[in-house]
Amino acid sequence: MTDRGPEQASAESALYVFAVCKLPDPAAFAGLPGVAAGAPLRPLPFGGLTAIVQTVRAADFTDEVWQARMSDRDELERYARAHHDVVSAAAASCPTVPLPLATLYHGEERAQQALLDETERFLAALRRTANHSEWGVKVYAAASPVPDPSPVQRRSETPAALSRPAPGTGLAYLERKRGVQARRERRHEDALRLAETVDAAFQDLAAAGRRLRLHAPELEGKGRVQVLNATYLVAEHRAAELDALTRALRDATGARIDISGPWVPYSFVGEV
Known part of the structure; x- marks a missing residue:
C-alpha cells in the first residue's frame, strides 16, 4: 500500500x-x-x-x-x-x-x-x-546437556596399553553415540508435544492463532530453549481466562510459559 x-x-x-x-x-x-x-x-x-x-x-x-x-x-x-x-x-x-x-x-x-x-x-x-486483542505466548523447556560419546581413557593404564584399543571399545563408543542420538530425538519429540499441547489449549480459547518463528537459542540464554512462539486473537470478554489457563498449563507441563498483551491485533488484520 x-x-x-x-x-x-x-x-x-x-x-x-x-x-x-x-x-x-x-x-x-x-x-x-x-x-x-x-x-x-x-x-x-x-x-x-x-x-x-x-x-x-x-x-x-x-x-x-x-x-x-x-x-x-x-x-x-x-x-x-x-x-x-x-x-x-x-x-x-x-x-x-x-x-x-x-x-x-x-x-x-x-x-x-x-x-x-x-x-x-x-x-x-x-x-x-472488533472487541478482540492480540496476546503473545512464548514457551520454554529446560535445555539438557548432551553427553560426550567419546571413550574415556583410564589414567592407570600404561602408555603401551593406551596405544592399543581395549576389546569392545569401538562397540561401546557406537552404543554411546546411539544413546546420545536417541536422547536428542526424545527431547525433540518432547518439545514438539509440549508446543502442541500449549498451542491447542490457547487455540481453544482464542478466535484465531498464529505460530511464529522460534527465537535462536543464543537469544534465550543458558538453561532454556524456546519451543513455542505464538500469538492469539482473544475476545476481550475472555481475556480474564488467560491467566488461569497459563497457570494450569505451567502446573501440568512444568514448562516456563510467558504471556504478553493485550496488543492491537497487528498479526490478524492482513489475513482477510
Missing part, C-alpha cells in the same frame, strides 16, 4: 497513514507528535471509514532515506514507537486496522482513492478484530 517512489524526492509533502478505523475520537490523538514534529494528526474520511493521517516531508521518506533509517536501530525504534502510539490511541477509541510502518501516499487524492479501493478488506478486518 505504500506509494513511495523516485518522484517523491522532489515533492514538498506526502501523506503518512497510520490506521483505518470507524468514528475515531479526535481527542484520542491530542498531544501525540506522530512521526513529524509540528504537523497535526488528522482524520481522512473515505467510503464510510476514516484514516488517521499526518502530512510529512516527502524528502524524509524516500526509499534511500528510509533504508538508511532502517539500519539505524535507535532511529527505527523511534519511528516504530511513534507509529504504534498513534495506532494504539486509535484502537482505544474505536475498532481499528493498523497499517504497516511507513505507509505513505503522494497526495491526499491518491491516498483516498487507494484506501477506497481497499474498503472491503478493511471492513472484513474490522469485523474480524
Whole structure:
C-alpha cells in the first residue's frame, strides 16, 4: 500500500497513514507528535471509514532515506514507537486496522482513492478484530546437556596399553553415540508435544492463532530453549481466562510459559 517512489524526492509533502478505523475520537490523538514534529494528526474520511493521517516531508521518506533509517536501530525504534502510539490511541477509541510502518501516499487524492479501493478488506478486518486483542505466548523447556560419546581413557593404564584399543571399545563408543542420538530425538519429540499441547489449549480459547518463528537459542540464554512462539486473537470478554489457563498449563507441563498483551491485533488484520 505504500506509494513511495523516485518522484517523491522532489515533492514538498506526502501523506503518512497510520490506521483505518470507524468514528475515531479526535481527542484520542491530542498531544501525540506522530512521526513529524509540528504537523497535526488528522482524520481522512473515505467510503464510510476514516484514516488517521499526518502530512510529512516527502524528502524524509524516500526509499534511500528510509533504508538508511532502517539500519539505524535507535532511529527505527523511534519511528516504530511513534507509529504504534498513534495506532494504539486509535484502537482505544474505536475498532481499528493498523497499517504497516511507513505507509505513505503522494497526495491526499491518491491516498483516498487507494484506501477506497481497499474498503472491503478493511471492513472484513474490522469485523474480524472488533472487541478482540492480540496476546503473545512464548514457551520454554529446560535445555539438557548432551553427553560426550567419546571413550574415556583410564589414567592407570600404561602408555603401551593406551596405544592399543581395549576389546569392545569401538562397540561401546557406537552404543554411546546411539544413546546420545536417541536422547536428542526424545527431547525433540518432547518439545514438539509440549508446543502442541500449549498451542491447542490457547487455540481453544482464542478466535484465531498464529505460530511464529522460534527465537535462536543464543537469544534465550543458558538453561532454556524456546519451543513455542505464538500469538492469539482473544475476545476481550475472555481475556480474564488467560491467566488461569497459563497457570494450569505451567502446573501440568512444568514448562516456563510467558504471556504478553493485550496488543492491537497487528498479526490478524492482513489475513482477510
